[in-house]
Amino acid sequence: MIKDRTIKFLRCLFNTPSKIPVEAQIEITNKCNFTCPMCPREIMDVPLTNMDFGLFKEVVRKLSGVKDFILTGWGEPLLHPNFFEMVDFVSSINPDTRIRFTTNGSLLNKDVRKKILSSKIEQVSLSIDGYSYDSHNPLSPQHNGHTESKGIIENITALASERNSNRRPAIVFQSTVQNNNLKGLKNLVEFAGKNGIDRMNLVRLDVRGQILNPKSKIRNLKRPSIDEERQIYRELKNAGRDFNLPVFFINQQGLLLQMAGHFDRLCFRTVDHVYINIKGDVTPCCILRKMKTGSLLKDDVEQIWNGKIFKKFRANQLKVCKGCDALKRRHHH
Numbered sequence: 001m002i003k004d005r006t007i008k009f010l011r012c013l014f015n016t017p018s019k020i021p022v023e024a025q026i027e028i029t030n031k032c033n034f035t036c037p038m039c040p041r042e043i044m045d046v047p048l049t050n051m052d053f054g055l056f057k058e059v060v061r062k063l064s065g066v067k068d069f070i071l072t073g074w075g076e077p078l079l080h081p082n083f084f085e086m087v088d089f090v091s092s093i094n095p096d097t098r099i100r101f102t103t104n105g106s107l108l109n110k111d112v113r114k115k116i117l118s119s120k121i122e123q124v125s126l127s128i129d130g131y132s133y134d135s136h137n138p139l140s141p142q143h144n145g146h147t148e149s150k151g152i153i154e155n156i157t158a159l160a161s162e163r164n165s166n167r168r169p170a171i172v173f174q175s176t177v178q179n180n181n182l183k184g185l186k187n188l189v190e191f192a193g194k195n196g197i198d199r200m201n202l203v204r205l206d207v208r209g210q211i212l213n214p215k216s217k218i219r220n221l222k223r224p225s226i227d228e229e230r231q232i233y234r235e236l237k238n239a240g241r242d243f244n245l246p247v248f249f250i251n252q253q254g255l256l257l258q259m260a261g262h263f264d265r266l267c268f269r270t271v272d273h274v275y276i277n278i279k280g281d282v283t284p285c286c287i288l289r290k291m292k293t294g295s296l297l298k299d300d301v302e303q304i305w306n307g308k309i310f311k312k313f314r315a316n317q318l319k320v321c322k323g324c325d326a327l328k329r330r331h332h333h
């Protein structure tokens, strides 16, 4: 992991992308059974549909050589009727590929868990923003994030306990850092530690939807200041030690990102990552999902990645991405 991060950092610092993308995130569906208050997909005008399975196969064939597949767009991947066939198809094309996806946990019933456990999925990321469920003393969630209902908590506990001794797939919590939610997050650290969750990734509350569409009245999301974020991170990291749970903060990636920041190189994404939208278009990331740099129905990924449009984007990235602080150490208010 340290080696991978160092390579990413050097690529980012010297603006030298990998030969082909290492990581491809595929928007297999934008349908979701949740309506989280902080989700920007509606104001981003994301079409709420599934990717056609035939198109998915064509896309995956063109992504030969990519090592890491993330089968998640702006929705709940388990809603796609062909989800497990997609997983099998990716691993049949390239058995060494790493496959992961992110879920809100609501559909992890017994049957789905069984399929996950017998598949080549290496990591399940669970979007969960706190732990307020307590059968004796239910608390009201103090956050704008993904709900943690009794059913979801039971699904996660079951998935974690049904894994074999290799603890595969890895289970990672992805939790947004929000105001007034330290207690919920501390409870979540305890729950994660006690149930053998492998890691907790804290992420900054996403307000990019508001930036993409300033006229939107989207819920006036507020997030902790940088100093508050740091404090929350420190406390949760310390709490994690008590339960043997590694806690990371995606936006506080330590020295490497600070150094890159001095050179205005603030996003690691565009050195080795592509996003494939529902139409099979290649774009730089999920936020820029409309910024087509090419189509996998016409070209293969190497041509697109090294093509004129992608190069132009990289050259103008600071301007194009202005306002996005998704991966920055600093953030805007």
Ligand code: SF4
Pocket (backbone or CB within 6 Å): 032, 033, 034, 035, 036, 038, 039, 040, 041, 074, 075, 076, 104, 127, 146
């Ligand atoms: S679960 Fe994820 S995709 Fe669905 S509404 Fe919530 S944030 Fe959006």
Ligand code: SF4
Pocket (backbone or CB within 6 Å): 267, 268, 269, 270, 284, 285, 286, 287, 288, 320, 321, 324, 325, 326, 327
């Ligand atoms: S929009 Fe944000 S996440 Fe996407 S490439 Fe630009 S800086 Fe990176």
